Amino acid sequence: MTASHLKVLENEAIHVMREVAAQFERPGLLFSGGKDSIVMVHLAKKAFFPAKIPFPLIHIDTGHNFPETLIFRDELVEKLGVRLIVGLVQESIDQGLVEEETGPEASRNALQTVTLLETLKKHQIDAALGGGRRDEEKARAKERFFSHRDIFGQWDPKKQRPELWSLYNGLKNQGEQFRVFPISNWTEMDVWQYIAMEQIEIPQIYFAHRRKVFNRRGTLLDDCPFIQKYPEEKAEEMVVRFRTIGDATCTGAVISRASTLEEIIQEVAAARNTERGNRHDDKRSETAMEDRKRAGYF
Amino acid sequence: MQQNFSSSAYLNMDLLRFTTAGSVDDGKSTLIGRLLYDSKSIFEDQMEAIERTSQMTGEDGVNLALLTDGLRAEREQKITIDVAYRYFATPRRKFIIADTPGHEQYTRNMVTGASTADLAIILIDAKNGITTQSRRHAFISSLLQIPHLVVAVNKMDLVNFSEERFLEIKKEFDEISERIDVDNITFIPISALLGDNIVNKSENMPWYNGSTLLHTLENVKIGSRKNTIDFRLPVQYVLRPNQSFRGFSGTISSGTVRQGDEIIVLPSMRESRVKEIWSDQKTVDSASAGQSVVLTMANELDISRGDMIVRKNNVPQIRSEFEAQVCWMHEQSMTIGKKYLLMHTTRTVQVIPQALLYRMNVNTFHRENDETLGLNEIGRLRLVTSQPLFADPYKLNNETGSFIIMDPATKVTVAAGMIRPPSTEPIKPDRTDDVSLHRAGKKHSPEAVWEPWNIPREVREERAKQTAKVVWFTGISGSGKSTVARALEKRLWEQGRQTMLLDGDQLRHGLCSDLGFSPEDRAENIRRVGEVARLFFEHGNIVLCTFVSPYKADRDLVRALLPEGRFIEIHVTCLTQTAQERDPKGLYKKAREGKITGLTGFDAGHEAPDKPELQIDTDNMSVDDAVDLVLSRI
Numbered sequence: 001m002t003a004s005h006l007k008v009l010e011n012e013a014i015h016v017m018r019e020v021a022a023q024f025e026r027p028g029l030l031f032s033g034g035k036d037s038i039v040m041v042h043l044a045k046k047a048f049f050p051a052k053i054p055f056p057l058i059h060i061d062t063g064h065n066f067p068e069t070l071i072f073r074d075e076l077v078e079k080l081g082v083r084l085i086v087g088l089v090q091e092s093i094d095q096g097l098v099e100e101e102t103g104p105e106a107s108r109n110a111l112q113t114v115t116l117l118e119t120l121k122k123h124q125i126d127a128a129l130g131g132g133r134r135d136e137e138k139a140r141a142k143e144r145f146f147s148h149r150d151i152f153g154q155w156d157p158k159k160q161r162p163e164l165w166s167l168y169n170g171l172k173n174q175g176e177q178f179r180v181f182p183i184s185n186w187t188e189m190d191v192w193q194y195i196a197m198e199q200i201e202i203p204q205i206y207f208a209h210r211r212k213v214f215n216r217r218g219t220l221l222d223d224c225p226f227i228q229k230y231p232e233e234k235a236e237e238m239v240v241r242f243r244t245i246g247d248a249t250c251t252g253a254v255i256s257r258a259s260t261l262e263e264i265i266q267e268v269a270a271a272r273n274t275e276r277g278n279r280h281d282d283k284r285s286e287t288a289m290e291d292r293k294r295a296g297y298f
Numbered sequence: 299m300q301q302n303f304s305s306s307a308y309l310n311m312d313l314l315r316f317t318t319a320g321s322v323d324d325g326k327s328t329l330i331g332r333l334l335y336d337s338k339s340i341f342e343d344q345m346e347a348i349e350r351t352s353q354m355t356g357e358d359g360v361n362l363a364l365l366t367d368g369l370r371a372e373r374e375q376k377i378t379i380d381v382a383y384r385y386f387a388t389p390r391r392k393f394i395i396a397d398t399p400g401h402e403q404y405t406r407n408m409v410t411g412a413s414t415a416d417l418a419i420i421l422i423d424a425k426n427g428i429t430t431q432s433r434r435h436a437f438i439s440s441l442l443q444i445p446h447l448v449v450a451v452n453k454m455d456l457v458n459f460s461e462e463r464f465l466e467i468k469k470e471f472d473e474i475s476e477r478i479d480v481d482n483i484t485f486i487p488i489s490a491l492l493g494d495n496i497v498n499k500s501e502n503m504p505w506y507n508g509s510t511l512l513h514t515l516e517n518v519k520i521g522s523r524k525n526t527i528d529f530r531l532p533v534q535y536v537l538r539p540n541q542s543f544r545g546f547s548g549t550i551s552s553g554t555v556r557q558g559d560e561i562i563v564l565p566s567m568r569e570s571r572v573k574e575i576w577s578d579q580k581t582v583d584s585a586s587a588g589q590s591v592v593l594t595m596a597n598e599l600d601i602s603r604g605d606m607i608v609r610k611n612n613v614p615q616i617r618s619e620f621e622a623q624v625c626w627m628h629e630q631s632m633t634i635g636k637k638y639l640l641m642h643t644t645r646t647v648q649v650i651p652q653a654l655l656y657r658m659n660v661n662t663f664h665r666e667n668d669e670t671l672g673l674n675e676i677g678r679l680r681l682v683t684s685q686p687l688f689a690d691p692y693k694l695n696n697e698t699g700s701f702i703i704m705d706p707a708t709k710v711t712v713a714a715g716m717i718r719p720p721s722t723e724p725i726k727p728d729r730t731d732d733v734s735l736h737r738a739g740k741k742h743s744p745e746a747v748w749e750p751w752n753i754p755r756e757v758r759e760e761r762a763k764q765t766a767k768v769v770w771f772t773g774i775s776g777s778g779k780s781t782v783a784r785a786l787e788k789r790l791w792e793q794g795r796q797t798m799l800l801d802g803d804q805l806r807h808g809l810c811s812d813l814g815f816s817p818e819d820r821a822e823n824i825r826r827v828g829e830v831a832r833l834f835f836e837h838g839n840i841v842l843c844t845f846v847s848p849y850k851a852d853r854d855l856v857r858a859l860l861p862e863g864r865f866i867e868i869h870v871t872c873l874t875q876t877a878q879e880r881d882p883k884g885l886y887k888k889a890r891e892g893k894i895t896g897l898t899g900f901d902a903g904h905e906a907p908d909k910p911e912l913q914i915d916t917d918n919m920s921v922d923d924a925v926d927l928v929l930s931r932i
């Protein structure tokens with residue numbers, strides 16, 4: 001009998017994580033509180049069991065969180081007994097490294113990149129594990145498992161190393177670093193199916209719940225203090241859930257009654273929009289993601 | 299197509315990795331776009347985005363190819379320049395497509411995509427028929443041992459869905475099939491643009507009774523790449539959560555391991571038994587290829603990353619000299635004799651490419667002679683590693699038979715290789731071989747079967763209680779090479795060493811009597827000397843060679859013939875005046891009289907070694923002191 005697709009993907013991710021632990025001196029796992037990074041932590045737990053996860057979790061905190069995310073993060077860290085490193089975007093703003101956007105469209109999403117690079121530098125992280133998937137966006141379809149970044153943390157699509165079989169080249173010169181994506185080959189559907197199969201706990205806001213939201217050009221944004229509404233925008237209570245969880249200012253909710261994992265899987269199967277379709281940040285241009293990656297985004 | 303992922307049916311889905319090869323013109327992107335579109339793996343917003351772009355660039359209808367051409371450079375140049383991975387699923391199976399471009403310069407990407415694929419789709423334009431690219435795709439699929447090949451004859455709509463045309467192409471492809479090593483080849487007539495025979499059976503081709511493309515993809519057997527016999531566990535990472543637990547983690551490359559199995563650890567050759575197998579946070583009775591596990595041993599063994607755990611009675615080859623098919627993937631060509639790094643399973647060692655046996659023309663399947671491999675070239679190499687690899691031939695075991703080569707300075711991956719069976723096993727002549735191409739007198743004789751030494755050098759060395767070496771004296775005529783070497787050999791002989799002295803005159807009177815003193819003849823002379831020295835070396839001798847050998851490249855070639863540390867290059871020097879006064883063979887006199895030209899040290903230069911193991915200045919050192927100095931180094 002052949003192994004199920006989820007088991008194949010799981011083994012591949014575990015293999016990659018162990019390679020990272022073995023090949024790098026100071027790896028870290030980027031943890032956003034979203035489902036992909038929760039799955040990553042679950043996989044890391046499996047990869048090193050019965051030992052503890054041998055690297056810290058790194059949270060780049062925009063300060064514009066859904067409160068549920070931080071509670072979930074702190075409980076998880078305590079349960080696993082791993083170290084947590086928090087990089088605060090607010091700190092980057094206070095230090096004058098970045099300038100805060102203002103107005104109703106203001107978002108700290110773009111500022112994260114600077115905080116991320118600063119945090120990695122400060123803790124001398126030479127490999128940052130991320131939950132990026134190739135199905136998310138066209139520019140990511142060509143991303144490697146071991147993604148090389150130059151000393152500025154930048155990604156050059158022409159300088160990526162060919163990856164063959166299950167051989168991952170993590171050699172680097174002084175100052176260079178890697179982003180590593182163990183779940184590269186997973187799709188959104190795979191992630192949900194895996195969460196269901198493994199019964200992984202995820203924050204409640206992924207399930208249908210009542211929430212005050214307002215509609216901005218087709219995206220339902222959370223009525224939270226971080227977003228300034230235009231005068232004509234009115235918040236109303238709806239039954240919604242989130243398909244991704246990131247910075248609250250740019251993560252849209254979808255109208256949904258899915259309150260169990262099986263219902264979510266059904267909904268994802270029938271969905272007519274990609275999950276990033278609700279990300280305001282990707283809509284700026286056709287190559288928005290590629291441009292941000294070149295600058296050092298996850 | 300019905301998207302039914304209800305009630306955990308997904309727990310029984312499996313996964314097929316396949317690669318698509320073909321150029322934009324063959325409709326490859328359109329085919330992938332079609333598979334994604336018809337399997338409802340494209341979302342509305344993606345569709346809208348490409349509709350917008352299609353309109354902006356003034357194209358008719360929706361260009362499905364835009365779905366796959368992601369990077370900006372590709373959009374600008376309208377070509378695909380890198381391997382892109384695409385995903386779609388049906389209720390039966392999840393699919394990973396490695397989408398590789400077909401241009402000549404991107405053999406590298408095709409090899410990369412093929413390295414993990416269970417199946418390759420080769421696209422052929424029905425109008426144009428088989429092209430050089432089709433041959434190249436077929437060859438690479440075969441080289442990488444992809445078990446299933448689907449030949450999709452596309453654009454059938456442009457040839458009036460003609461069965462004759464389809465059969466013609468199929469027949470033409472047979473000529474390729476005969477020369478490649480793929481077991482299962484399926485031919486399907488399709489139209490990616492219109493969707494014929496992709497998901498649904500074509501109404502335009504009632505004469506075709508076979509499966510549609512998707513049906514083929516859904517039903518082909520998975521996992522035939524895996525070796526289920528030979529248990530191999532390359533150790534990835536050692537887990538030590540506490541003093542009493544020492545677990546060895548890794549992904550099983552091949553075979554099965556059971557609790558209680560008697561194992562052996564390479565390279566230490568220490569034996570033990572498997573105490574526990576941890577998988578998925580619990581202990582299990584057995585585990586097999588593809589599973590990530592943690593093993594514990596019955597007794598405490600020193601095992602670390604790069605070691606390999608195997609079954610006691612089933613051990614891979616332990617070799618530091620081997621032949622491999624190598625695809626060069628970097629703009630900077632390979633340098634024979636240069637030290638690179640090699641990653642094989644979880645082990646990274648130093649490697650030196652010793653010789654290119656031949657280069658394979660991937661378009662014609664012919665073998666060609668050359669000195670090196672450049673970007674996107676494939677050839678057979680002889681390689682030597684600093685430490686042994688625990689390897690199986692690629693054909694038997696993809697995981698333990700494959701490696702990558704990395705540049706030690708830039709750290710980038712420059713090549714990928716597949717290990718050939720060792721020469722003790724009879725080698726079947728390749729079907730891709732064109733013997734007519736080999737002519738006598740060429741430097742390489744690819745058709746010669748390399749037989750290993752009957753009695754290995756290591757065994758001879760042990761009996762002679764010495765380490766075989768080649769000590770190479772280079773310098774101008776009269777510098778004192780022969781004098782030092784002769785005294786040295788006598789001293790070694792007195793110590794009971796087994797030696798051989800080769801000097802220029804001896805060989806030039808016999809083996810090299812057909813050669814003169816032109817740079818080409820000098821190069822050939824040194825090449826022959828190097829090979830002779832190697833034979834004596836393999837016999838376990840300390841071989842002393844005294845040759846003017848003015849060219850660095852020639853000496854480096856000899857160095858590359860020998861294992862690391864066994865070639866001792868000694869630069870013997872003295873003042874030109876001293877050499878001319880000594881003039882042991884009267885050569886300088888002849889040169890002065892104009893009877894000979896091109897004499898090294900007179901009217902021809904000597905290229906000094908950059909880093910000789912030793913330099914002897916015979917103006918300032920006695921013969922005895924020189925001998926002592928050399929002895930201290932060998």
